[in-house]
Amino acid sequence: MKKVSWKNLSMLLLTAIIWGSAFVAQKAGTVLEPFTYTGIRMLIGGLVLIPVIMIFKKMDKTPDTRSLEQKKADEKMNLIGGLWCGIVLCIASNLQQFGMYFDTDAGKAGFITTLYVVLVPVIGLFLKRKVKPIVWGCIALAVFGFYL
Secondary structure, eight states, X not given: OOOXXXXXXXXXXXXXXXXXHHHHHHHHGGGSOHHHHHHHHXXXXXXXXXHHHHHHHHHOXXXXXXXXXXXXXXXXXXXXXXXXXXXXXXXXXXXXXHHHHTTOOHHHHHHHHHTHHXXXXXXXXXXXXXXXXXXXXXXXXXXXHHHO
């Protein structure tokens, strides 16, 4: 059995606390219109990411050996992927915020949101990926945990 890293466990716990408390903040944000709240939330997130991206770029010491053609193809693929991810995030965030705006409990919103764990293996089935039987047991356990 692997040695447990307390640093990793504490970071995982911190992530869960931040993620869970975000629903409380979202519910408190229902004093604003849903699009306004989501827009402000995404703006703050983007502003926080800018220095993080800059720091990671400075830390990356690997030389870029790609050709100009490959760089352009990669940029195009990143742009298309980023746009699709942004569209999905925009729709999902706004639907969630509208649900909370119209008096849905933050716990219910969190429960429904966490069910994306179930969607990953199901989508994998449609993409002809094999899903191990233990994953289905883990999904059942996760849904039960989310319920609690």
